[in-house]
Amino acid sequence: MSLAIAPEVAAALDAGGPVVALESTIVSHGLPRPDNLRIAREIEDAVRAGGAVPATIALVDGVVRVGLDDAALEAIALREDVVKCSARDLAVAAARGGTGATTVAATAHVAAQAGIALFATGGLGGVHREARSTWDESADLVALARTGICIVCAGVKSILDVGATLERLETLGVSVVGYGTDRFPGFYLADSGFPLTWRVDAPDEVAAILAARVGLGLDGGALVVANPIAAGDQLDPVLHERVLSESLAAATEQGVTGRDVTPFLLARFHAETAGASLEANVRLVLANAHLAGRIAAAR
Numbered sequence: 246m247s248l249a250i251a252p253e254v255a256a257a258l259d260a261g262g263p264v265v266a267l268e269s270t271i272v273s274h275g276l277p278r279p280d281n282l283r284i285a286r287e288i289e290d291a292v293r294a295g296g297a298v299p300a301t302i303a304l305v306d307g308v309v310r311v312g313l314d315d316a317a318l319e320a321i322a323l324r325e326d327v328v329k330c331s332a333r334d335l336a337v338a339a340a341r342g343g344t345g346a347t348t349v350a351a352t353a354h355v356a357a358q359a360g361i362a363l364f365a366t367g368g369l370g371g372v373h374r375e376a377r378s379t380w381d382e383s384a385d386l387v388a389l390a391r392t393g394i395c396i397v398c399a400g401v402k403s404i405l406d407v408g409a410t411l412e413r414l415e416t417l418g419v420s421v422v423g424y425g426t427d428r429f430p431g432f433y434l435a436d437s438g439f440p441l442t443w444r445v446d447a448p449d450e451v452a453a454i455l456a457a458r459v460g461l462g463l464d465g466g467a468l469v470v471a472n473p474i475a476a477g478d479q480l481d482p483v484l485h486e487r488v489l490s491e492s493l494a495a496a497t498e499q500g501v502t503g504r505d506v507t508p509f510l511l512a513r514f515h516a517e518t519a520g521a522s523l524e525a526n527v528r529l530v531l532a533n534a535h536l537a538g539r540i541a542a543a544r
């Protein structure tokens with residue numbers, strides 16, 4: 246089965262031009278309908294404003310598509326039968342002609358297959374707070390260990406155990422640099438409370454790291470560019486802490502497990518903060534898409 250690469254994306258890749266991959270799970274499972282469709286288009290526009298061609302990735306009626314036209318984007322945003330696909334789900338869903346939204350793990354894999362070097366998302370998956378008993382660790386982490394791509398994100402989702410996730414990224418050999426910060430960002434919050442070893446302050450610094458990785462044969466895994474949400478856009482930390490503990494308790498009480506955990510917690514956050522977390526989520530994704538576009542253009 247081959248990838249269906251949209252004409253504009255194929256032309257840019259053939260010319261060695263800047264392209265940024267975008268995931269689709271954030272559209273189908275991370276943001277509420279019907280606003281998600283408009284926001285998906287705004288994310289693509291942010292990549293363009295940064296100077297690159299957006300390539301949103303998804304499985305549509307059995308075809309893995311790299312770059313979605315209006316009808317495909319609408320299908321992913323609005324259809325009821327869209328399955329959340331991590332890397333392990335993709336071939337199964339594709340073989341049976343299904344429609345699925347790709348997570349960070351699945352999107353990174355497909356993007357690398359297509360020859361795309363940059364990828365923007367909101368927050369990575371990681372180690373969940375109850376992982377000691379549930380073993381819930383996102384497949385995003387091992388996917389980043391084996392996929393050569395540069396991913397711009399606002400850290401990992403703050404619903405996670407951030408310290409444990411950083412330890413796993415270290416073990417897995419995933420490079421992490423802060424963009425304009427020495428602190429690991431906290432998704433809805435600018436600072437997760439954890440320090441970073443490396444900092445960059447401009448797109449061409451990231452481009453230089455990407456070139457050095459190739460020369461050293463260290464381009465088989467991911468480079469994470471951790472871009473904090475703007476201070477003025479972040480969620481009130483007190484509200485964040487309260488909603489988080491309530492939501493984690495609700496997930497346990499309602500027996501939410503597996504791939505449903507992250508969408509459940511994000512949806513609860515959006516409801517319990519009266520849209521404030523949604524606003525923050527959208528702003529940080531737009532900022533990441535824009536920065537990824539700039540980095541792609543600087544390569």
Ligand code: PSU
Pocket residue numbers: 268270271272274275276347348349350366367368369370371382383384385503504505506507511526530
């Ligand atoms: N970032 C967001 N919203 C999201 C996600 C990331 O701002 O909905 C999605 C990504 O697709 C990520 C997934 O890969 O959540 C992680 O899910 P899990 O914890 O089940 O691996």
Ligand code: MN
Pocket residue numbers: 381382383384503504506
């Ligand atoms: Mn999980």
